[in-house]
Amino acid sequence: MAMTTVLFDLRTIFLVGGCTAALGALAFEGLARMYRPAAAAMRRYALALAAIGAGMSLIALRDSGLPEWLGYVGMNCLQSAGIVLTADATLRLFGRVQPAWLLGGQLGGLAVLWAWLGSDPEFATDRVLATSVLHLACSVVCVVAIRRTGSWRQQPYVRTLATFFTGYALIHLLRVVAALIGVPATAGGVFAPSPAQIGFVLAFALSPIALAMIVQMMLHARISGELHRRATTDELTGLHSRRHFFELSRERLREPHARDTVHHLLMIDLDHFKSVNDRFGHAVGDRALRHAAAVLKKALKNAGLLGRYGGEEFCALIRSCSDADANRTIDELRRALEAAPMRAGAATIVLTASIGAVPVDDSESLERLLVHADQCVYQAKTEGRNRVVRLGEMMAEPVV
Template sequence: MSTPAVLLLVLLINCVATSAVLGSLWRADVPGVRRWLASQALLAIAVGALLAAPSSPMAVPVAVVPYVCATLAILQGFRQFFGVRPVYRTELAAAALLVAAVVWCAWAGAPSNLRVVLVSVIAVYVRVAIGWLAYRRRPAHRPAFAYGFVWVVATAGAIVQFARGVAFALGHGGDASLLHATPLNVAFVALAVLSLSCLSMGVVMLAHDRIAERLERLATVDGLTGALMRGAFLEQAEQRCGRAARAGSPHSLVIVDLDNFKAINDRHGHAAGDQALVHFAAVMAGGIRSRDLFGRLGGEEFAVLCPDTPADEAARVIDRLRASLAGAAAGSTRGGVRFTFSAGVAERVAGEPLSQLMARADAALYAAKAAGRDRVTVAAHAQRADVAA
């Protein structure tokens, strides 16, 4: 068995292994996985066709059909994964023309180098498109490694395929048979197999990252309101307070509680109470800044950490939201449930731990409740000596 044949056998084994992994994710509802699985199956068919009849003049034309379909399927899988609109008609028409040209070359006895150039064109196009998607569409909040890996692999693969097409177009590739063991052909086949294997690994990494993102969201984000859960909020608040301490910037904490929430549940039912929580969270999320931290501490109690913000400024923002919400119905007017909230605001002083900051904001909240509810109260500024004690 020639060296290129051994390399193609390695690629075939990789396709089977990757298909097994992607098949296990069939019901995970990760966009693109089914297209990726189809691409691995089609690529395995193409490689199998080459290995089954290596000396047949029609082996390459027959293998080109599943190979081209595999390359388009993997690209469509990436488009689905990143939520990009597919380009079916144009790409399918171009692929059909390319396949027809390759088959004609074999039938008419045209130079085999032309087949290599034609196949290299679509290979370069697909890899450039995949690299561009991985580079431009990476979610800013996700680790960059998997997306960077796909970008590097796709870009390197495009360079290899472009170099192969140019070499054979200029007549430097020798015998254009994929299984012919010339040094240049072996090098190109080895690099192509490595590129495809790494790209297969990349799609598995992206699928894993999407599943990890879902699990992280389930563990950190409240499913009803979309606010951070208590543990996630406190963890991130501790980190931000630590950065604020090093930078010497003011941070304010707001603790908010819906007024008479138990009465809403008792009079209108828990569905109305949930609707009130959802509406409140939507108003808060839409009214605070993107860099503010919004979390649900439990029940009807929420918290907002406002970085680089003095207490008076944070209180003005929250009071504006309170005024806009006061008397409004949950979910606009559906159900007619009207509610208000009270809030306590405390500004962190140097050396103050988060627990003490929360205690002062909570005390300010109780003061707002005692004063009649539906108001925002700012805690007295703590003294450094009090914090140290």
């Protein structure tokens, strides 16, 4: 009677696993429509879980009237296709696409393997070894692919996905070892009544839905990160957006040690930028803005914050030890831009900037101070451009 109960329980677990895998496949199909940049990977995951779910259902229905080849060869083909497609989807998710012929060759080779191993009880251990080695290899491929990405250390859910595949690989490694040393649970087949086999079946049945949940959380984190990036970053230059620049500036000015540091708010306006657009076109104008942003960011280093205010205008908050030190830093920005011309075909474009600088005493007056900085920029332009004006005081001689 106890034997019958265990058999029923294991079949039920496989049947439930098949249903949850099918739900996971539907979830991935929904994610493909929600997150188009990863749609190909999501649909490959959906196909993988559909195959795994069908394979689990065939295991649950084995010896219950199904043709013998379907319960063994068909099931193993579906399970193998599922893990291979899972590995392919994971590679796609992290920007690595394997050729279609290679994927097709893997699937075709596995079909031949399972047709050869068939359903003969003498090959039961061989089938266990083949299954677990395949799942182990695909899991290792996934872990290696994930660890090679730049998001490995930056996104917690990416590490969680790697941990999932690592755990899955260890489970199959243990099963390979058990098969090699002839553990009775492994030799007894998929419905062997032992705690080890029940534990393996549970892990195997729950892994598809666990995978779906982890990938879903990872994609939601990606979407949130992308929305945050778009809200805080200027799309063209990669600098802080105007709103985010002021938020960061207020945070910096409220820090406890801010009172011991001299801060200046800058308005940086590129000179004669309209003529660049008129002469070379807006595509070159966009390049010029990106070039100016890169030069200013490199020159500023860790001395402050830099953002794009709008059009050809940039804003910066610099910190320094004294007014004299601030003056040197500000004029270095101007000189760095002038000393870094850019090429546009056969032409050379020399970018310069008029800079207005205003000292900052508190975090609540930034917008008002920026008006004064803009007035300084206006004075710099009327006095000859390519210079710095600090509250009406010239900080650089006119450039002739």
